[in-house]
Structure formats: C-alpha cells, structure tokens
Amino acid sequence: MDCDWDTERASDETIREIMRVSEHQIIWGGNYYDLPPTRGIVCWNKLQSWENFSQWEMAWTSYNCPAVMITVSNTGGANKETKIHPTQKSVAMYKELLRRFAKPGDVIFDPYMGSQSLRIACYDMGFDFYGCERNALFFETGCKWFEEHKTKAEEIREKGYASTALERINPVFEFN
Numbered sequence: 001m002d003c004d005w006d007t008e009r010a011s012d013e014t015i016r017e018i019m020r021v022s023e024h025q026i027i028w029g030g031n032y033y034d035l036p037p038t039r040g041i042v043c044w045n046k047l048q049s050w051e052n053f054s055q056w057e058m059a060w061t062s063y064n065c066p067a068v069m070i071t072v073s074n075t076g077g078a079n080k081e082t083k084i085h086p087t088q089k090s091v092a093m094y095k096e097l098l099r100r101f102a103k104p105g106d107v108i109f110d111p112y113m114g115s116q117s118l119r120i121a122c123y124d125m126g127f128d129f130y131g132c133e134r135n136a137l138f139f140e141t142g143c144k145w146f147e148e149h150k151t152k153a154e155e156i157r158e159k160g161y162a163s164t165a166l167e168r169i170n171p172v173f174e175f176n
C-alpha cells in the first residue's frame with residue numbers, strides 16, 4: 001500500500017501557499033511544522049485505549065480563540081463509518097470541528113482529502129467544499145462514498161427513507 005501520507009510532510013512552500021490563499025487555516029499535525037504562535041490549538045482526544053497508538057492529535061489553527069478539546073472516538077466499535085484511508089478522520093470529528101470554527105457561508109478547502117470524510121461533513125452542514133487528492137484509488141473510493149452518502153441524504157429528504165440502500169438489503173423482485 002502507498003504509505004506516503006505518513007512519511008512525507010507538506011513542504012514549507014505548500015504551507016506558505018495555503019496561508020496565502022485562505023483566510024483561516026486548521027493544520028493537523030501542526031506540531032511537525034514551523035508555524036507562528038497561536039492561542040487556538042485543537043486537541044482531538046481519540047479515546048484510544050491502546051497506548052502504542054496516539055492517544056490524541058493536535059491541530060494548529062489561525063484562530064484567536066481559546067484552545068479547543070474535541071472528544072470523539074476514532075476506534076472500531078464506536079465508529080461504524082466506511083473505512084477508506086489508513087489515517088481517516090471521522091465525519092463526526094469533522095462536524096464538531098466545523099461547529100466550533102466555521103461560520104455560515106465559509107468555503108472549506110482540503111488539499112489532502114484522503115477518504116473525503118471532511119467533504120461529507122461539509123455537505124451535511126451546508127458548507128461549499130473544494131479538495132484535492134493525488135492518489136487515484138483514494139480519490140475514486142472517496143468520491144463513491146460521498147455520492148452514496150449524498151444519494152442517501154437526498155432520498156431521506158424527499159421520501160423519508162433511504163430507498164437505494166434499503167433495496168440493496170431487501171431487494172424487491174418484480175415477476176411479470
């Protein structure tokens with residue numbers, strides 16, 4: 001499997017460019033970068049019970065706000081979301097992040113989409129979203145997950161239930 005998501009950090013030039021084109025930034029793994037001092041750091045408590053895995057992750061943000069704690073499990077039992085990416089963050093965690101930081105009308109850009117869980121969180125919360133992903137397999141699988149989620153949400157809005165997903169579980173055969 002392609003493991004470059006973990007070994008290759010974004011270049012200083014990339015970070016500078018992200019700062020240049022955006023009003024605010026939230027940078028996961030900000031502890032690996034030479035970023036300016038900030039009040040608004042985020043601690044994501046992953047409720048990880050195994051000590052040989054990271055117990056929490058840190059994000060640097062450009063927001064001048066009190067430090068934020070987000071407690072959302074990222075482990076199997078408590079998180080039943082589709083798993084696409086080895087370092088996938090959950091939709092629930094991204095929704096909490098958006099709730100704490102984003103304002104109505106904000107446009108969200110994720111240059112490292114991975115599974116596209118942030119895209120799903122933005123769709124559910126009504127934020128316009130743009131993103132990039134260079135790995136073709138992650139990109140295609142993420143798009144499929146997003147489209148399925150969107151179909152389900154539209155069907156629930158229109159009919160009150162997710163007919164496509166339901167038909168997959170309980171197919172209705174018509175005999176002529």
Ligand SMILES: C[S@@+](CC[C@H](N)C(=O)[O-])C[C@H]1O[C@@H](n2cnc3c(N)ncnc32)[C@H](O)[C@@H]1O
Binds near residue numbers: 085088089114116133
């Ligand atoms: C840490 S993962 C992101 C995981 C994502 N936040 C999630 O929750 O699924 C980083 C992703 O960025 C992609 N990536 C790395 N460098 C990139 C680049 N220069 N342009 C676009 N995507 C890139 C990798 O293929 C990987 O899928």
